[in-house]
Amino acid sequence: MELKINLNKISMWLAYNCMFLSIICKMLYQINLNSTIRVLGYGLQAFTIMCLLLQEILNVRRIKIWGTNIILWFLIMYQFIVSLNKGTIYLPYTFIDIILWPLIIITYSEYVYRTNIETEKKNKSLIYYCLMCAVSIPLIMIHLTGNGNIGQVIFLTYFCLTALPLVLLLVEKEKYRNLYIVFCVAILVASTKRTGTMALLFGLLVMAVLNAHIQGSLRKKWKQYFSIFLVICIGSIVLLYLDKNSSLQIFERFSRLSTDGGSGRDVIWNIVLQAYKESNFMERAFGHGFQSVYYSLRPGGFSRFAHNSYIEYLYDYGIIGLALLLVFVVSMIAFTVKLMNRKSKYTPVMGLLLVITIFLGMFSYFFEESNIIQPIAVSYGIILGLARKEGKENEI
Numbered sequence: 001m002e003l004k005i006n007l008n009k010i011s012m013w014l015a016y017n018c019m020f021l022s023i024i025c026k027m028l029y030q031i032n033l034n035s036t037i038r039v040l041g042y043g044l045q046a047f048t049i050m051c052l053l054l055q056e057i058l059n060v061r062r063i064k065i066w067g068t069n070i071i072l073w074f075l076i077m078y079q080f081i082v083s084l085n086k087g088t089i090y091l092p093y094t095f096i097d098i099i100l101w102p103l104i105i106i107t108y109s110e111y112v113y114r115t116n117i118e119t120e121k122k123n124k125s126l127i128y129y130c131l132m133c134a135v136s137i138p139l140i141m142i143h144l145t146g147n148g149n150i151g152q153v154i155f156l157t158y159f160c161l162t163a164l165p166l167v168l169l170l171v172e173k174e175k176y177r178n179l180y181i182v183f184c185v186a187i188l189v190a191s192t193k194r195t196g197t198m199a200l201l202f203g204l205l206v207m208a209v210l211n212a213h214i215q216g217s218l219r220k221k222w223k224q225y226f227s228i229f230l231v232i233c234i235g236s237i238v239l240l241y242l243d244k245n246s247s248l249q250i251f252e253r254f255s256r257l258s259t260d261g262g263s264g265r266d267v268i269w270n271i272v273l274q275a276y277k278e279s280n281f282m283e284r285a286f287g288h289g290f291q292s293v294y295y296s297l298r299p300g301g302f303s304r305f306a307h308n309s310y311i312e313y314l315y316d317y318g319i320i321g322l323a324l325l326l327v328f329v330v331s332m333i334a335f336t337v338k339l340m341n342r343k344s345k346y347t348p349v350m351g352l353l354l355v356i357t358i359f360l361g362m363f364s365y366f367f368e369e370s371n372i373i374q375p376i377a378v379s380y381g382i383i384l385g386l387a388r389k390e391g392k393e394n395e396i
Contacts, residue, residue: 007058012111015051018044019104019374020128023159026371027135030153031142045096045370052107064110068331068384072102075324079290082317088289088296093369098290100370101377108381113388122170129167129180132159136187143191156372157191158360160184161200163375165353168207169346169382199359203352210351214343264300265307265363271299272306276315287318291368305365312368325367329357332380339387346383353379 025041028034079098083089136157143154164184171177181204188197275297276284288296293306293315306312313322336354339347353376360366366373 008055008111008115011051011054011058012107015048015055015107016378017124018048018051019378020124022048023163023374024128024131024135027132027139027156027159030156031135031138042092042096045100046092049096049099049103052103055107055111056103059110059114062110062114064113064388066109066384066388068328068335069106069109071324071328071331072106075321075328076102078321078324079317082287082321083290086287086289086292088292090290090295094290097369097371101367101373104374104377105381105384108378109384109388112382112385117170117382125163125167125170126176126180129160129163129183132163133183133187136160136191140187140190154191154193155364157187157193158196158364158372159375160187161196162356162360162372164200165349165356165379166375166382168352169349169379195359195363199356202359203355206355207348207352210340211348213340214345214347268299268304268307269311272297272311272315283318285318285320287314287316287321289316292316305368307364309361309365309367312365316368329361332357335384335387344387344390346386349379350383353383 022041022044025037025044029038029041076099080094083094083098088094136159139153139157161184164180167180168177171180184200185204188200191197272293279288291305291312293299293312294303297315298304299306306315310322310325313325317324332354336347336350339350357366357376360372365371
């Protein structure tokens with residue numbers, strides 16, 4: 001009996017599992033601050049990159065020339081060239097943060113185009129998602145008690161948000177999909193993260209409207225619209241009850257958005273934009289290098305990101321780097337419109353992906369590090385591959 005070893009499947013199996021295990025490690029680290037867990041998390045991310053690169057090497061002759069993938073390869077190379085030129089290489093962070101999320105989209109889109117999504121991958125996604133939700137509970141408790149690195153502790157609950165589209169994409173049974181949506185809403189509301197909660201609620205609304213749009217008959221469409229109205233009413237009642245009978249102060253925190261500048265984001269944005277204006281021509285065109293806002297500029301005297309990926313890219317990689325990023329985002333919007341026009345079954349999840357991408361890109365740190373963006377990148381890659389397989393979106 002001859003034993004056949006499929007390196008393609010093995011490398012993707014390892015990449016998929018190592019990515020999610022690295023996420024779990026990052027979340028667990030904020031609970032006990034064990035440096036071994038932190039190192040393991042970065043090690044798993046580095047190994048994920050190796051597996052994805054192996055996949056690209058194994059299939060170099062079968063790689064399709066697609067516009068989105070070309071943009072992402074240019075983005076990777078451009079960031080490395082600028083960072084090398086500016087001497088802003090910080091290992092392993094530069095290697096991981098620049099390569100991982102674009103490579104995930106590239107590799108998964110090509111892999112799914114050539115093969116089918118394994119049932120095992122679907123089942124494991126549910127297990128990993130349940131683990132992320134479970135680990136989020138102690139993170140929320142630490143945050144609400146004011147212990148630990150408060151910002152980073154609660155930030156990692158965003159993994160429950162960014163992994164939700166992947167779960168909705170892979171899970172077929174409606175009751176399970178709804179259950180995981182409820183889990184995610186509960187986690188985000190309890191976390192008191194305003195950006196994440198708004199992204200989730202607005203994203204679910206967009207997803208529901210798009211789901212109604214792709215329905216065949218008018219009766220089915222109105223049934224979907226009535227369901228949306230019903231869910232909004234029930235959700236509003238639940239939120240009012242929680243706000244009144246708990247210490248989460250949900251509506252009070254949202255009401256302070258106009259006065260606290262989004263927890264000081266407006267101040268950080270002004271500092272970064274002013275520093276960009278004062279830069280020389282070459283720095284405005286090509287940037288200051290990898291995560292220079294965090295490592296060099298340090299807004300307000302602290303090592304922190306710009307809390308806006310587009311402003312961050314403008315400072316780190318100049319107008320050229322920002323343009324490359326925006327071309328990718330616009331290509332995803334155009335891709336979603338095409339899916340919507342032909343009423344593809346992937347349209348609702350793609351709408352949710354776009355809303356999360358735009359919200360977190362504008363009000364958090366999303367593209368500049370391969371962290372919470374990882375599950376989103378897998379979802380983009382899978383949908384791109386499935387759509388290309390249908391033979392109707394080969395130009396994307």
